[in-house]
Amino acid sequence: xxxxxxxxxxxxxxxxxxxxxxLVGGRTAAPDLPGHGERRAEPFTVDGAVNxxxxxxxxxxxxxxxxxxSLGGYLAIATAGRHPDRVAALVAGGCTVQPQGLFLATFxxxxxxxxxxxxxxxxxxxxxxxxxxPGPVADAMTAGGVRCAVMPEVVSELAALDxxxxxxxxxxxxxxxxxxxxxxxxxxxxxxxxxADGRLVTVPRRGHxxxxxxxxxxxxxxxxxxxxx
Numbered sequence: 570x571x572x573x574x575x576x577x578x579x580x581x582x583x584x585x586x587x588x589x590x591x592l593v594g595g596r597t598a599a600p601d602l603p604g605h606g607e608r609r610a611e612p613f614t615v616d617g618a619v620n621x622x623x624x625x626x627x628x629x630x631x632x633x634x635x636x637x638x639s640l641g642g643y644l645a646i647a648t649a650g651r652h653p654d655r656v657a658a659l660v661a662g663g664c665t666v667q668p669q670g671l672f673l674a675t676f677x678x679x680x681x682x683x684x685x686x687x688x689x690x691x692x693x694x695x696x697x698x699x700x701x702x703p704g705p706v707a708d709a710m711t712a713g714g715v716r717c718a719v720m721p722e723v724v725s726e727l728a729a730l731d732x733x734x735x736x737x738x739x740x741x742x743x744x745x746x747x748x749x750x751x752x753x754x755x756x757x758x759x760x761x762x763x764x765a766d767g768r769l770v771t772v773p774r775r776g777h778x779x780x781x782x783x784x785x786x787x788x789x790x791x792x793x794x795x796x797x798x
Contacts, residue, residue, distance in 0.1 A: 570795060571595075571632070571633060571634055571657045571795050571798045572595065572596035572597065572626075572629035572632075572633040572634070573590070573593055573596070573597045573629075573633055573635075573791060573795065574598045574599065574600070574622060574625045574626050574629065574633045574634070574635050575590055575597065575598070575599040575636045575637070576599070576600070576602070576622055576635065576636065576637035576640075576641030576642075576644050576645050577599065577602065577605065577637075577638075577640070578638050578639035578640045578663075579639060579719070579720060580605065580683075580691075580715050580716050580717050580719060580720060580723075581605065581606075581711075581713065581715065582601050582606030582607070582712070582714055583599035583601050583713055584606075584710075584711075584712035584713040585638075585641075585709060585710050585713075585781075586599050586636070586709075587599075587709040587712070588705060588706050588709050588784045589636075589784050589787045589788050589791065592784060592788035593788050593791050593792060595795070596629045596630070597629070598625040598626075598628055598633070599625070600621045600622060600625040601713065602617075602618045602644070603617040603618055603621065604719035604722060604723070605713075605716060605719060606714060606716075607713070608621075609719070612722060613722040613723050613726060614722075614726055615644065615647060615726045615727075615729075615730055618644050618647075619644065619647055619648050619651060622644060622648045623648065623652055623655060626652075626656075631655065632655055632656070632657050633655070633656070633657060634657050634659070634660065634794050634795050634798055635648060635649060635656045635658075635659050635660070636660040636661075636791055636794075637660070637661055637664070638661075638662045638663045638664070638780070638781065639663040639753070639777065640664075640723060642662050642664030643664045643730060643732050645659055645660070646659065646661050646664065646732045646735050646736050646743075647730060647732065647735045649735065649736070649738075649739040649741070649743070650734070650735025650737075650739050651735065651738075653738065653739050653740060653741065656739065656741060657741065657795075658741055658742045658743070658744070658794040658795070658797055658798040659741065659742065659743040659744065659794070660744045660790055660791055660794050661743070661744070661745055661746075662745065662747060662780060663746075663747060663748070663751055663753045663754075663777050663780065664732065664753060665747060665753060665755075665756055665757035665759075665761075666752075666753050666754065666755045666757075667731070667733060667756060668724070668727050669728070672755075673724075673728055676724050677721070677724050677725075677728075679720075680720035680721045680723070680724045683720050684719075684721050687716070687717045690717035691715040691716065691717050694711075694715050694717060695707075695710075695711045695715055698710045698711060698778065701776075701778045701779050701782070702778065702782050703782055706781055706784060710781070732760070733756075733759060733760060733763045736760060736764050737763045737764075737765075739764070739765065740765045740766070741765070741766060741798075742766045742767075742768075742797045742798070743764040743766060743768070744767075744768045744769075744770065744790055745757060745760055745761060745764070745767065745768070745769045746769070746770040746771070746772060746787070746790060747770075747771055747772070748774075748776045748777060748779055749771050749773050749775060750774070750775060750777075750779075751775070751776055751777040751780065752777065753777055754771075757769055770790060772786060
């Protein structure tokens with residue numbers, strides 16, 4: 570069975586994926602990205618994040634199915650584009666819009682406000698997870714810590730990342746998933762067309778964070794990509 574590497578979202582840590590990883594089983598790894606979790610003291614860069622993901626892939630045998638959501642989805646795509654030989658298959662969710670224009674300006678504003686009062690933003694984030702997600706899933710989202718202070722760095726790095734170009738460079742199977750109510754899905758068809766072997770799944774009635782409540786559905790998508798790898 571091909572190993573799986575899970576990549577967490579902005580301000581979170583590797584624990585985010587614990588409920589899904591437990592259902593998938595097999596060999597798994599989930600690194601903390603620079604500026605997050607146990608690496609919170611490090612500056613965030615896309616290059617540093619991709620290096621962390623590649624190190625995790627090497628730890629499980631040098632080739633893996635790569636799974637990410639939100640920031641983790643963008644970075645999974647970037648890793649697949651830069652290191653296609655390391656990525657047996659791709660599962661990326663909540664990341665099918667290229668941050669630019671009004672979307673990027675709004676994203677930058679939210680990040681700047683969160684970083685301006687990081688402790689308050691961390692508490693509000695944790696409260697939002699508890700409201701949007703079942704208890705065990707919300708607990709996993711915050712177990713490794715929440716760090717909103719890193720958000721401006723992340724947004725600046727994502728603004729310079731051409732995820733569509735990276736997806737075009739990846740020849741393997743790519744599964745894109747979005748909650749039906751996710752604002753990060755507005756360019757999903759463009760992303761799908763960029764994939765050499767792509768599939769798009771829409772999770773009904775779920776938003777950007779709420780999609781993580783569907784642990785059985787997400788685990789099923791990952792297992793399908795493991796089978797396709």
